[in-house]
Amino acid sequence: MRAAVCREYGPPEVVQVEDHPAPALGPGQVRVRVHAAAVNFPDVLLVADKYQVSVPPPFVPGSEFAGVVSEVADDVDPTSAGAVAVGDRVIGTAMVGAFAEEAVATAATVQRIPAGVDVRTAAAFGVAHRTAYHVLRSVAALQPGEELIVLGAGGGVGLAAVQLGAHLGATVTAVASSPDKLAVAEAHGAAHLVDHRAGDLRPALRAVLPDGGDVVVDPVGGALAEPALRSLRWGGRFVTVGYASGEIPRIPLNLVLLKGVQVLGFQFLAFATNAPDEAERNEGELMALLAAGRATPHIGATFPLDEAAAALRYVADGRAIGKVVLDIAETAVEN
Numbered sequence: 001m002r003a004a005v006c007r008e009y010g011p012p013e014v015v016q017v018e019d020h021p022a023p024a025l026g027p028g029q030v031r032v033r034v035h036a037a038a039v040n041f042p043d044v045l046l047v048a049d050k051y052q053v054s055v056p057p058p059f060v061p062g063s064e065f066a067g068v069v070s071e072v073a074d075d076v077d078p079t080s081a082g083a084v085a086v087g088d089r090v091i092g093t094a095m096v097g098a099f100a101e102e103a104v105a106t107a108a109t110v111q112r113i114p115a116g117v118d119v120r121t122a123a124a125f126g127v128a129h130r131t132a133y134h135v136l137r138s139v140a141a142l143q144p145g146e147e148l149i150v151l152g153a154g155g156g157v158g159l160a161a162v163q164l165g166a167h168l169g170a171t172v173t174a175v176a177s178s179p180d181k182l183a184v185a186e187a188h189g190a191a192h193l194v195d196h197r198a199g200d201l202r203p204a205l206r207a208v209l210p211d212g213g214d215v216v217v218d219p220v221g222g223a224l225a226e227p228a229l230r231s232l233r234w235g236g237r238f239v240t241v242g243y244a245s246g247e248i249p250r251i252p253l254n255l256v257l258l259k260g261v262q263v264l265g266f267q268f269l270a271f272a273t274n275a276p277d278e279a280e281r282n283e284g285e286l287m288a289l290l291a292a293g294r295a296t297p298h299i300g301a302t303f304p305l306d307e308a309a310a311a312l313r314y315v316a317d318g319r320a321i322g323k324v325v326l327d328i329a330e331t332a333v334e335n
């Protein structure tokens with residue numbers, strides 16, 4: 001099969017597309033003919049060996065895919081809840097392996113794509129929307145009428161948080177680095193737009209939120225985190241989700257003391273492991289929103305599999321608006 005392969009750690013350009021053995025089908029797994037894969041910031045970090053976990057090279061990067069089931073391991077119970085069969089359209093997530101014509105995943109972790117949703121949209125829907133929804137629904141416990149500030153609002157997680165925050169009834173302030181990103185955030189429900197490259201963030205946020213915000217969602221970190229936290233009102237919630245800026249912020253604790261702020265964190269695996277019932281409820285709600293067309297990822301750029309390195313570079317440089325998708329199969333299978 002054709003696959004994008006990382007043979008040594010480094011910048012996105014180390015990833016080369018080549019003929020590569022198809023992955024073996026293990027017990028409890030399904031094989032998927034991949035039609036589209038989403039490119040995520042953690043893929044860039046894994047290739048650079050800067051992620052929380054290391055995958056030894058050579059490996060095929062890519063953690064989210066959508067396609068058609070082509071094989072099911074003998075030991076998979078076809079009568080189990082949510083079981084999939086050959087020919088089903090599915091989405092799946094894994095640590096690595098998605099940037100290839102074939103991927104394998106544990107049967108219990110793939111989900112059928114709702115009727116009416118195309119494979120490219122399905123591929124782009126996974127990690128970013130799920131992260132944003134778990135953060136808003138469970139960690140921040142966002143309430144209708146609250147003021148939500150989203151950093152990195154043009155990125156995958158940020159734009160999903162804008163869309164889902166508006167869906168949950170909050171008034172959303174989007175913070176991003178360009179008018180193009182902010183225009184897309186506005187189209188997805190942001191009421192206030194702040195370009196952090198246009199001046200200091202703290203006065204810009206005070207201008208649109210004179211009484212302060214209730215919740216900050218921060219997938220960026222770096223120099224934006226502290227002024228965003230300072231922009232919360234008494235008792236506000238600050239959720240740290242990621243550090244796309246490359247810098248883990250250090251917040252003076254006196255700010256937390258003075259404002260009675262709650263600083264909260266979200267990590268996908270830890271949440272799914274420690275709050276399985278809540279995670280399952282959230283996933284069900286989110287799939288229903290996708291099926292109803294009420295939560296749709298914005299695909300800002302697509303690349304062919306042969307340009308996987310360029311797609312990773314595009315994400316690494318923070319140029320992506322919404323999601324970046326690799327088109328892998330020649331003919332996309334539609335619903």
Ligand SMILES: NC(=O)c1ccc[n+]([C@@H]2O[C@H](COP(=O)([O-])OP(=O)(O)OC[C@H]3O[C@@H](n4cnc5c(N)ncnc54)[C@H](OP(=O)(O)O)[C@@H]3O)[C@@H](O)[C@H]2O)c1
Pocket residue numbers: 040041042127128131151152153154155156157158175176177178181219220241242243244245246266267268269315316317318319320322
């Ligand atoms: N905790 C979890 O479980 C979890 C789950 C998913 C993702 N994450 C993390 O969340 C972060 C964002 O993920 P994402 O998928 O939203 O990424 P993304 O689509 O690439 O967006 C990242 C945003 O960060 C900003 N940014 C600032 N400096 C940057 C730089 N030097 N390079 C790249 N981006 C920069 C950009 O916004 P501006 O317009 O402001 O420049 C960009 O839109 C990543 O660190 C990822 O690892 C964590």
